Amino acid sequence: MSPTRSRQTIRVLLVDDHDMVRRGLSVFLQAFDDLELIGEARDGFEALSLCGQLKPDVILMDMVMPRMNGVEAAGMITKKYPDIRIIAITSFEDDQMVKAALQAGATSYLHKNVSIDELGEAIRKAWAGIPTLSTEAAQALIHSATTPTNTGLTNRELEVLHLMVAGQNNPEIAAALGVSRSTIKTHVSNILAKLGVSSRLEAVKFALERRLFA
Amino acid sequence: MNIPASRPAYPLDNDILLQGILDHTPAFIYIKDLQSRYILTSRMSELVFNIKNEDIQGKTPHEVLPKEIADIFEGHDQVVVATDSVQEFEETFCRPGHPPFTLLTVLFPLRRATGESYAVCGISTDITARKQAEFAEHEQRTLAEALADTAATLNSTLDINEVLDRILTNVERVVPHDAAAILLVGEDRKTAHVARHKKRPGTGEVQPLLSAQIPLEDMHRTNDLPLWMKAKGMEWVRSIAGAPIVFDDQLIGYIYLMSAAPNFFQPAQIERLRAFANQASIAIRNARLYEQAQELAAFKERQRLAREMHDAVSQSLFSATVMAETLPRIWNRSPETVKEGLVELQKLTRGALAEMRNLLVELRPKALINADLGDLIRQLADGLAGRTQVVVELKLEGRRPLPAEVQTAFFRIAQETLNNIVKHARASRVLIAFNNQPQRVSLFIRDNGCGFDIEAVPPDRLGLKILQERAAAIGAVLEINSQLGEGTTLGLHWENPQSQVVL
Numbered sequence: 001m002s003p004t005r006s007r008q009t010i011r012v013l014l015v016d017d018h019d020m021v022r023r024g025l026s027v028f029l030q031a032f033d034d035l036e037l038i039g040e041a042r043d044g045f046e047a048l049s050l051c052g053q054l055k056p057d058v059i060l061m062d063m064v065m066p067r068m069n070g071v072e073a074a075g076m077i078t079k080k081y082p083d084i085r086i087i088a089i090t091s092f093e094d095d096q097m098v099k100a101a102l103q104a105g106a107t108s109y110l111h112k113n114v115s116i117d118e119l120g121e122a123i124r125k126a127w128a129g130i131p132t133l134s135t136e137a138a139q140a141l142i143h144s145a146t147t148p149t150n151t152g153l154t155n156r157e158l159e160v161l162h163l164m165v166a167g168q169n170n171p172e173i174a175a176a177l178g179v180s181r182s183t184i185k186t187h188v189s190n191i192l193a194k195l196g197v198s199s200r201l202e203a204v205k206f207a208l209e210r211r212l213f214a
Numbered sequence: 215m216n217i218p219a220s221r222p223a224y225p226l227d228n229d230i231l232l233q234g235i236l237d238h239t240p241a242f243i244y245i246k247d248l249q250s251r252y253i254l255t256s257r258m259s260e261l262v263f264n265i266k267n268e269d270i271q272g273k274t275p276h277e278v279l280p281k282e283i284a285d286i287f288e289g290h291d292q293v294v295v296a297t298d299s300v301q302e303f304e305e306t307f308c309r310p311g312h313p314p315f316t317l318l319t320v321l322f323p324l325r326r327a328t329g330e331s332y333a334v335c336g337i338s339t340d341i342t343a344r345k346q347a348e349f350a351e352h353e354q355r356t357l358a359e360a361l362a363d364t365a366a367t368l369n370s371t372l373d374i375n376e377v378l379d380r381i382l383t384n385v386e387r388v389v390p391h392d393a394a395a396i397l398l399v400g401e402d403r404k405t406a407h408v409a410r411h412k413k414r415p416g417t418g419e420v421q422p423l424l425s426a427q428i429p430l431e432d433m434h435r436t437n438d439l440p441l442w443m444k445a446k447g448m449e450w451v452r453s454i455a456g457a458p459i460v461f462d463d464q465l466i467g468y469i470y471l472m473s474a475a476p477n478f479f480q481p482a483q484i485e486r487l488r489a490f491a492n493q494a495s496i497a498i499r500n501a502r503l504y505e506q507a508q509e510l511a512a513f514k515e516r517q518r519l520a521r522e523m524h525d526a527v528s529q530s531l532f533s534a535t536v537m538a539e540t541l542p543r544i545w546n547r548s549p550e551t552v553k554e555g556l557v558e559l560q561k562l563t564r565g566a567l568a569e570m571r572n573l574l575v576e577l578r579p580k581a582l583i584n585a586d587l588g589d590l591i592r593q594l595a596d597g598l599a600g601r602t603q604v605v606v607e608l609k610l611e612g613r614r615p616l617p618a619e620v621q622t623a624f625f626r627i628a629q630e631t632l633n634n635i636v637k638h639a640r641a642s643r644v645l646i647a648f649n650n651q652p653q654r655v656s657l658f659i660r661d662n663g664c665g666f667d668i669e670a671v672p673p674d675r676l677g678l679k680i681l682q683e684r685a686a687a688i689g690a691v692l693e694i695n696s697q698l699g700e701g702t703t704l705g706l707h708w709e710n711p712q713s714q715v716v717l
């Protein structure tokens with residue numbers, strides 16, 4: 001299909017649940033003669049149905065959206081329309097999401113601090129099949145590849161912490177894992193020490209903040 | 215064996231016969247003259263009082279028995295002599311250093327043929343074992359009832375103080391004492407303080423303990439009086455009983471009972487106290503789990519809100535940046551777009567600023583109480599206008615401080631309603647009217663969005679139930695009207711009870 005890729009304008013579909021972001025990006029597309037806005041969608045569902053009608057070249061898509069999020073939508077769109085290139089663009093710093101989006105078939109991953117020239121260039125490159133990663137996304141990938149949990153917790157300690165997050169107390173955790181209460185006590189104090197916190201509640205907060213079990 | 219109808223032919227010595235019967239009966243039988251001197255006693259006296267028969271005869275109880283016992287015996291003798299009739303007594307004897315024992319005694323006068331009484335006869339059965347069994351059964355029942363009552367309280371309330379007070383009341387039924395206190399170990403794990411206390415009316419004070427920070431190592435000393443019990447004003451305490459409250463193998467407190475009598479508490483009573491300490495542990499555990507769950511829920515909620523708002527601000531600023539970068543480049547090409555863009559840019563930045571302030575309100579709840587409610591609602595409206603294409607019309611009237619809970623409820627209801635509009639309504643216009651008058655405060659929010667079928671939406675969806683609860687909590691009236699395709703209106707009205715009192 002490469003001959004069609006030599007066409008002059010790149011047809012772009014915007015997908016974002018924030019009205020203002022779509023508004024800003026639609027203005028941005030007017031600044032470049034080779035980029036053309038062909039439609040807007042406010043969630044993954046709308047994007048999926050518009051793809052059939054409009055056949056965009058590139059989709060600029062937010063990741064966190066109601067009804068169907070960007071990762072799910074990317075997976076379905078690339079499966080059904082392999083020629084459509086997807087650029088994920090988000091304001092979230094989330095290691096897991098970068099990986100998930102790329103695995104779902106997104107070509108590029110950008111953060112919402114990108115300049116309009118970088119964004120224009122990323123759209124052209126994506127159209128040609130060349131990925132672009134924002135610095136944050138690249139760091140996130142390296143980070144998630146090198147330090148899986150970054151907490152130093154053993155698998156067993158992670159299990160215990162998970163149950164603590166679920167609101168269980170020591171006897172309940174001991175029963176759930178089939179070990180003695182004193183074993184759990186040791187695990188809990190090791191967890192507190194490794195996370196550098198002084199109470200169970202803080203450990204749970206830590207786990208929630210880092211989204212260890214999200 | 216057949217007993218012959220007639221007297222046997224061989225002679226009987228009455229005294230020997232009597233002594234023989236007395237010596238082989240399991241009861242303690244005695245005959246005293248009217249001056250309470252023992253004339254005849256069965257051998258049981260040796261077993262009961264450890265005195266030989268021959269040492270008793272001719273003596274009064276006061277001459278051969280300890281005073282506490284003799285007083286009871288002679289007292290009862292006098293009743294029989296005075297009334298000249300048969301009497302039954304339960305005689306319980308408590309002497310320091312001896313186990314208590316109880317006799318069931320029948321006392322009756324012995325009469326001559328003329329009818330006048332010349333002596334008193336007593337037949338006593340030792341019912342100590344039966345009494346002990348009854349007493350133990352009663353104590354067990356009281357303990358079981360007291361524990362069951364506490365357990366019921368445990369299940370019916372999460373108010374820790376209510377449960378601890380109930381524990382103290384129930385301990386009183388089972389282990390008598392003059393005053394009681396429940397101490398809890400502080401966060402520092404080095405000292406404890408009195409969490410709840412109770413005392414019998416008319417007994418010594420516990421006031422001096424209430425403000426005390428008690429060192430942990432001193433708490434365990436229950437054999438002799440711990441130092442903190444010797445505080446000024448606590449001199450009346452002569453003995454204490456204590457049971458540790460343990461939770462997850464960690465000492466979290468103590469129940470103490472105090473008495474003005476020395477050596478007052480028995481080991482069995484301390485054992486019972488432990489049962490209550492265990493219940494206190496469960497109560498404290500429940501309360502702390504509940505608190506933690508509350509705190510955790512609040513923390514999760516704050517985090518969610520902060521994330522949502524941070525997201526909203528980031529989106530607005532990203533859009534503003536993109537526009538600000540783009541507009542100069544299309545200045546000549548499409549001046550109309552540039553003009554519109556500049557208006558939107560202004561709306562975006564103002565919206566972002568409002569969202570930042572809203573975020574601050576979330577992170578610092580005091581800001582929510584101290585600010586004027588009208589200003590807060592303007593902030594919410596600006597935030598909405600900044601992050602959506604919705605045209606927001608705002609009417610504010612009246613500025614006056616409101617009770618914190620009223621202010622919070624109005625703000626949260628407005629915030630939740632506007633969030634609902636963004637998420638669900640797909641509206642292009644929203645009207646927000648807020649009127650803050652001395653007698654009446656009202657909020658009115660109307661959108662022209664898709665609306666919903668109120669009958670079809672379960673009350674817990676869309677957070678409608680929470681809105682109603684928030685309104686009900688301050689005694690306000692909340693009305694929501696909506697129809698599919700017709701938009702939604704919300705009215706919230708609060709009458710100021712203060713102003714009605716003035717009228």
